[in-house]
Each structure stands twice: as C-alpha cells, then as structure tokens.
Amino acid sequence: MTKRSIILGCGSYLPERIVSNAELAETVDTSDEWIVERTGIKQRHIAAEGQYTSDLALKAAERALAHAGVDAKDIDMVIVATTTPDNTFPATATKVQHNLGMVNGAAFDVQAVCSGFIYALSIADNMIKGGQAENIVVIGAETFSRILDWEDRTTCVLFGDGAGAVVLQAANGADPASQPGGSADLGDNRGRGILSTHLHSDGSTRDLLYVDGGPSSTQTVGHVRMVGKEVFRHAVTNLAGIVHETLDANGLSPADIDWVVPHQANKRILDGTARKLKLPIERMVVTVDRHANTSAASIPLALDEAVKDGRIQRGDLVLMEAMGGGLTWGSALVRW
Ligand code: ACO
Numbered sequence: 001m002t003k004r005s006i007i008l009g010c011g012s013y014l015p016e017r018i019v020s021n022a023e024l025a026e027t028v029d030t031s032d033e034w035i036v037e038r039t040g041i042k043q044r045h046i047a048a049e050g051q052y053t054s055d056l057a058l059k060a061a062e063r064a065l066a067h068a069g070v071d072a073k074d075i076d077m078v079i080v081a082t083t084t085p086d087n088t089f090p091a092t093a094t095k096v097q098h099n100l101g102m103v104n105g106a107a108f109d110v111q112a113v114c115s116g117f118i119y120a121l122s123i124a125d126n127m128i129k130g131g132q133a134e135n136i137v138v139i140g141a142e143t144f145s146r147i148l149d150w151e152d153r154t155t156c157v158l159f160g161d162g163a164g165a166v167v168l169q170a171a172n173g174a175d176p177a178s179q180p181g182g183s184a185d186l187g188d189n190r191g192r193g194i195l196s197t198h199l200h201s202d203g204s205t206r207d208l209l210y211v212d213g214g215p216s217s218t219q220t221v222g223h224v225r226m227v228g229k230e231v232f233r234h235a236v237t238n239l240a241g242i243v244h245e246t247l248d249a250n251g252l253s254p255a256d257i258d259w260v261v262p263h264q265a266n267k268r269i270l271d272g273t274a275r276k277l278k279l280p281i282e283r284m285v286v287t288v289d290r291h292a293n294t295s296a297a298s299i300p301l302a303l304d305e306a307v308k309d310g311r312i313q314r315g316d317l318v319l320m321e322a323m324g325g326g327l328t329w330g331s332a333l334v335r336w
C-alpha cells in the first residue's frame with residue numbers, strides 16, 4: 001500500500017526571557033534603529049541559564065503531541081534538527097525521546113543549520129513513505145545564543161532561542177497531488193499531506209557562514225562567523241529558485257500558494273524573496289520581528305503561530321522554505 005505523511009499537529013516553545021534591541025544596545029555597540037532598519041528584528045527570546053536545547057525541544061514536542069492528539073507511546077521516531085545540541089553526543093533527540101517517556105523507536109539529530117527543519121521533515125516524510133515509521137515527531141530546536149560572539153555586533157543581534165515541532169502520521173494512499181479530487185484515504189484526512197520536499201547544498205560556500213570551532217578541529221565549541229552581504233545575496237537567489245522548483249514539480253504557480261512559511265532570517269530577505277516571486281507579503285508568515293533568527297526552530301515556530309491563530313486552515317497549500325550554513329537550502333509543500 002502506498003503511504004504518504006500528514007502533519008497531524010504542531011507545537012512550539014519560546015524561553016520566557018525577552019531581550020529587546022534597546023537592552024542589547026546597553027552592552028553591544030548597536031542601536032534599535034540599526035537593527036530594525038537592516039533586519040526587521042525588534043526582540044529575541046534567550047534561554048535561561050541551565051535551560052538546554054533538549055528542554056526547549058521537549059516542551060515543543062509535548063505541545064505538538066497534545067495538538068495532534070497522539071500519545072508519546074505511539075511515536076516510533078524522534079528527529080531533532082539542531083546546530084546547538086546539548087552535547088557533542090549523544091544526539092539531543094535521544095534525551096527528548098527519554099523525557100517523553102518513550103522506550104521504543106529511534107531518535108537522532110539532523111544538522112543542516114537553518115535548513116535543518118526542512119531536512120528533518122524530508123527525512124521523516126521518506127521514512128513514512130518507505131514504511132519505516134508510522135508516527136514521527138520532527139523538532140527544530142536551538143539555543144543559538146550559546147554560540148554567539150557577543151562582541152561581534154554583525155552577528156549577535158540577529159539570533160534568538162526557541163523550538164517548534166510537528167507530528168507526522170502515515171496515511172494510506174499516494175501523494176494527494178498525484179490524485180486530483182482526493183486520495184484513497186477517506187474521512188478527515190482526505191487530500192492532506194506532504195506533496196513534495198526538495199533539498200540542496202553547496203559546500204563551496206561553506207565559509208560564508210560557519211562556526212569557528214568543533215570537536216575535531218579545535219576541541220572548542222566556537223562562535224558563529226558570517227559574511228553577511230554574501231549570505232544575503234545567496235539567500236534571495238536560492239530561496240526564489242527553490243520555490244520555483246517546488247511549484248514546477250507540482251504543476252503550480254505562486255498564485256496557488258495560500259501561505260509561505262519561510263525561515264525567519266531577516267525581513268529584507270523575506271521581502272526580497274516575495275518580490276522576486278511576485279507573491280503578496282501578506283501571504284508570508286512573519287515572526288522574525290519577535291523571534292529573530294532561531295535557525296532550525298524558526299519554521300515550526302512560525303507554522304505553529306499561523307495554525308493556532310487560525311490563518312492556516314485545513315486544505316490550504318503551505319510552502320515552507322529555508323536557507324542556512326553549508327550553504328544548505330530546501331523546501332516542503334504541504335496540503336494542510
Ligand atoms: N549595529 C550597528 N552597526 C552595525 C551592526 C550593528 N549590529 N552590524 C554592522 N554594523 C555596521 C557595520 O560595521 C558597517 O559600518 P561601516 O559602514 O562603518 O563599516 C555598517 O553597519 C554596514 O554593515 P554591513 O555589513 O554592510 O550591513 P548590511 O547592510 O550588509 O547588513 C546584515 C548586515 C544585516 C547582517 C545583512 O548583511 C544580512 O542580513 N545578511 C544576511 C545574513 C543573515 O540573515 N544570516 C542569518 C543566517 S543565514 C540565514 O538564516 C539565511
């Protein structure tokens with residue numbers, strides 16, 4: 001029997017502490033005006049001392065499970081997309097698996113920086129299509145504040161901490177896209193599901209955005225380094241490209257998309273991508289002003305917000321896209 005995956009529920013978590021641009025400007029040589037004008041960011045959430053990526057991930061996963069109405073004991077896979085794991089090993093996902101009370105299944109991390117959630121979603125979708133799992137929790141979780149150089153004003157103002165999660169469930173029937181008018185699945189889930197995912201990377205651009213440490217190279221954790229202007233240039237080009245690739249693969253045009261849920265790096269990147277695609281900015285879910293760039297967590301955080309406030313409705317076509325260090329980039333198209 002052909003399988004497809006449905007996003008059954010979502011959840012997210014942001015640390016309590018909010019740091020405004022003005023507060024940041026007390027210790028960093030910057031200003032609210034500069035940050036808002038260049039990035040659209042007004043504030044970010046920062047994890048408390050002793051609060052780890054796995055703690056944020058657990059809260060997001062619990063909320064997604066509750067929203068999906070699925071019990072943790074029925075989950076057979078946990079995938080955490082993160083650049084800021086609790087430890088070099090074991091995978092943060094194994095800690096989340098344990099803290100969810102799961103004693104079965106598999107858990108592992110995925111590292112594709114800001115594209116991590118899309119990579120993890122694509123892996124999970126293919127695990128379900130291949131019959132290797134029935135219920136998967138996919139989480140994007142970061143404590144990016146821990147790898148920032150707080151003396152480097154060109155990077156430290158851009159990022160924040162947070163986590164978001166979705167619960168994927170196997171449904172019978174092929175991709176709804178290949179079956180106009182619905183799928184073999186009857187009932188509530190007719191026509192829902194992930195239509196396609198698309199992944200890319202180009203390691204020749206890895207020096208544009210990286211961390212200057214790591215277990216094998218320096219035996220230190222390191223800090224984020226970035227050639228901002230170049231990353232910006234690649235982002236608008238690659239993101240417009242991946243959106244076109246996704247639409248072409250599904251025989252769709254930008255007008256068919258109800259919602260774009262982009263990785264939240266910079267409001268100017270979102271505006272530039274929307275302009276290039278001739279897509280009204282009102283159809284983009286924007287959280288970068290309040291969350292800043294939470295790397296792998298930004299898409300599931302934005303998705304959760306738009307689902308819970310009622311913008312994203314059952315049957316809507318939702319396109320998620322991201323670019324991050326590597327450079328990596330990717331997309332996922334979902335019939336909600
Ligand atoms: N506060 C005040 N001034 C600053 C700050 C700051 N935080 N940071 C840099 N400046 C100064 C610079 O020193 C420079 O001053 P100078 O002209 O006297 O030398 C001036 O502002 C302009 O600096 P630029 O680097 O040219 O500024 P730019 O317009 O390129 O904006 C930014 C920088 C916001 C980082 C931009 O390049 C950008 O958004 N790049 C994309 C990077 C990104 O979003 N990365 C996230 C990860 S990748 C992803 O998620 C897609």
